[in-house]
Amino acid sequence: MGPRSKDLSLLQVENNVEDDADDVIDDPSEEEESESESESEQEDVKLMEPSKTAIYNREGLVERLEDISWPENVDWMHKLSLDIDQEKEVDVNDDLARELAFYTQALEGTRLAFEKFESMGLPFLRPPDYYAEMVKTDAHMQKVKGKLLAQKRQIEEAEERRKSREAKRIAKEVQAEKLKERAKQKKQEIEEVKKWRKQRQQSGFKDGKDSMPDFGFEDGKSFERSSKKRPGVSPWDRSGGKAKQGGGKGNDKNKKNRDFRDSKFGFGGKKGMKKQNTAETTNDFRAFNKGGAAGNKKRKR
Amino acid sequence: MGKKRKHSETQAVEPKKKDEGAPERPKRTLMGWKDKEEVQAQTDSNSESPQVFRNKEKVMVTCSRRINYRYRHLMLNLVSLLPHCKKDNKVESRSSKGATLNELIELRGCSSALFFECRKHQDLYMWMARCPNGPSVKFLVNAVHTMEELKLTGNHLKGSRPLLTFSRNFEKDAHWKLLKEMIIQIFGTPKEHRKSKPYHDHVFVFSIVDDHIWFRNYQISVPHNESDKMVRGGLDKMTLVEVGPRFCLNPIKIFAGSFGGPTLYENPFYVSPNQIRALEKRKKAGKYAKKVKAKTRRKMHEQSNPLEPDEFADMWRE
Numbered sequence: 001m002g003p004r005s006k007d008l009s010l011l012q013v014e015n016n017v018e019d020d021a022d023d024v025i026d027d028p029s030e031e032e033e034s035e036s037e038s039e040s041e042q043e044d045v046k047l048m049e050p051s052k053t054a055i056y057n058r059e060g061l062v063e064r065l066e067d068i069s070w071p072e073n074v075d076w077m078h079k080l081s082l083d084i085d086q087e088k089e090v091d092v093n094d095d096l097a098r099e100l101a102f103y104t105q106a107l108e109g110t111r112l113a114f115e116k117f118e119s120m121g122l123p124f125l126r127p128p129d130y131y132a133e134m135v136k137t138d139a140h141m142q143k144v145k146g147k148l149l150a151q152k153r154q155i156e157e158a159e160e161r162r163k164s165r166e167a168k169r170i171a172k173e174v175q176a177e178k179l180k181e182r183a184k185q186k187k188q189e190i191e192e193v194k195k196w197r198k199q200r201q202q203s204g205f206k207d208g209k210d211s212m213p214d215f216g217f218e219d220g221k222s223f224e225r226s227s228k229k230r231p232g233v234s235p236w237d238r239s240g241g242k243a244k245q246g247g248g249k250g251n252d253k254n255k256k257n258r259d260f261r262d263s264k265f266g267f268g269g270k271k272g273m274k275k276q277n278t279a280e281t282t283n284d285f286r287a288f289n290k291g292g293a294a295g296n297k298k299r300k301r
Numbered sequence: 302m303g304k305k306r307k308h309s310e311t312q313a314v315e316p317k318k319k320d321e322g323a324p325e326r327p328k329r330t331l332m333g334w335k336d337k338e339e340v341q342a343q344t345d346s347n348s349e350s351p352q353v354f355r356n357k358e359k360v361m362v363t364c365s366r367r368i369n370y371r372y373r374h375l376m377l378n379l380v381s382l383l384p385h386c387k388k389d390n391k392v393e394s395r396s397s398k399g400a401t402l403n404e405l406i407e408l409r410g411c412s413s414a415l416f417f418e419c420r421k422h423q424d425l426y427m428w429m430a431r432c433p434n435g436p437s438v439k440f441l442v443n444a445v446h447t448m449e450e451l452k453l454t455g456n457h458l459k460g461s462r463p464l465l466t467f468s469r470n471f472e473k474d475a476h477w478k479l480l481k482e483m484i485i486q487i488f489g490t491p492k493e494h495r496k497s498k499p500y501h502d503h504v505f506v507f508s509i510v511d512d513h514i515w516f517r518n519y520q521i522s523v524p525h526n527e528s529d530k531m532v533r534g535g536l537d538k539m540t541l542v543e544v545g546p547r548f549c550l551n552p553i554k555i556f557a558g559s560f561g562g563p564t565l566y567e568n569p570f571y572v573s574p575n576q577i578r579a580l581e582k583r584k585k586a587g588k589y590a591k592k593v594k595a596k597t598r599r600k601m602h603e604q605s606n607p608l609e610p611d612e613f614a615d616m617w618r619e
């Protein structure tokens with residue numbers, strides 16, 4: 001345990017020297033190896049200076065290397081190893097840069113290998129119709145796919161929500177504009193008529209029809225506007241089309257009943273337009289249940 | 302193994318293909334070498350047949366008892382990545398670890414071993430050893446991500462031969478060279494292995510950053526429009542998708558023998574995780590003592606430098 005205790009004393013001595021200051025060691029991060037969902041860098045602490053008693057037996061290493069290595073003239077096909085240059089030093093703690101460096105190394109290696117294989121005329125890539133056992137099961141890949149799709153859907157939904165919020169805001173503004181415009185128009189027209197009447201009064205009602213100014217509302221254009229708002233509503237419908245709305249979830253029977261009664265009595269509809277007890281309405285049974293109480297009334301239902 | 306062949310022999314080998322089994326046959330070659338020399342050359346390079354080198358590497362993969370779930374999954378992932386490995390039962394070893402393991406390896410007839418040792422349910426150490434009398438290395442494993450993580454989306458054929466890429470700094474020093482050779486032999490699938498699949502669709506990345514060996518496994522994916530095997534112009538559109546697993550190895554020691562023997566290399570910067578934890582605890586333990594000391598120091602300081610009396614101290618006193 002000689003060298004080990006020495007290491008500890010090395011570290012500790014440095015601790016004591018700067019007592020009141022903060023700690024000395026390079027990486028004060030606590031090492032945690034078992035957990036780490038996070039993709040963190042190396043989490044252990046390094047010594048400030050290399051321990052003096054570290055053994056380095058270069059000749060032994062070289063000798064061992066000779067012992068185990070394969071003979072020199074072995075085909076590259078057996079080893080399949082490639083050496084890639086690393087252009088610049090990568091900081092271990094910068095996750096993105098480090099992964100990028102690994103990715104470029106792999107990509108370079110694959111390109112070189114692809115060229116070699118092509119020059120040797122050997123198959124390299126897997127053809128799309130080759131089916132064999134894969135290293136991850138299909139069920140697992142389904143899960144992966146599900147997760148990716150869920151992520152994509154989340155992003156899209158967030159986008160849609162944002163867009164619809166924007167659109168609503170704009171639509172509201174436009175609507176406010178329109179309303180203002182309409183009110184202004186109305187006011188203007190009333191003013192015009194008033195003016196014309198005053199004019200007529202002043203000039204003593206003696207002009208013919210020639211001097212009547214053309215009002216903007218005399219052609220049928222104002223009627224056309226209202227027909228676009230609620231399609232399928234007849235102009236004599238006093239409820240304004242609201243009798244047909246609502247109750248998309250109701251039963252057929254109830255809805256029909258309800259519909260009929262609404263159109264007859266709802267929203268002040270159709271009062272005074274029709275006679276009530278005529279030959280047609282006496283035989284009109286739309287409001288009653290179809291064959292509802294047929295059978296013995298004593299039987300409990 | 303490892304003997305360099307004479308240059309003349311390598312040239313002479315091709316025409317002699319048919320004469321492997323019976324060296325006594327009269328030499329009917331065009332070049333006319335002497336018989337004796339050829340026979341001697343053949344018996345010299347005994348371990349390999351003159352033309353064919355066959356990679357008969359077999360790796361035994363085991364772990365110790367009380368291994369964590371994450372590390373067990375890592376081991377299983379590695380077992381699925383190496384078709385030339387044999388997985389063995391857990392090793393219950395407190396004492397004489399080296400001898401037991403060596404025996405096991407001999408028993409299974411393997412030439413290398415990967416042994417995962419988990420200490421305190423927290424730290425994972427990995428041993429890479431070459432069986433009969435070869436060197437062995439002990440690593441500390443960090444930053445483990447297994448293949449089951451859903452963020453690693455790639456997939457490749459089980460048993461296809463990987464391409465091994467190494468960064469250039471493996472050539473910088475002797476111990477890195479040794480490690481590189483061991484990695485090639487253990488992680489590279491033998492060429493005509495029974496369980497190996499024909500195409501190459503994944504890459505291993507071993508790169509040295511900050512004196513640690515980082516491992517990554519990527520799937521090579523090229524968009525196929527035709528049903529051709531070689532994709533024309535596909536080199537530019539080649540992308541890599543990570544398959545996993547991922548880990549980072551910190552070499553601790555290299556031994557000359559298998560699981561023991563004289564130390565050839567010791568990492569001077571290595572601090573064992575136990576020591577790190579002990580240091581943290583000690584730092585925390587000192588907090589109260591430091592506080593008390595600071596208090597007494599303040600008191601001494603106040604006593605030695607008394608404040609001058611305040612002029613307005615009596616202003617509000619009755």
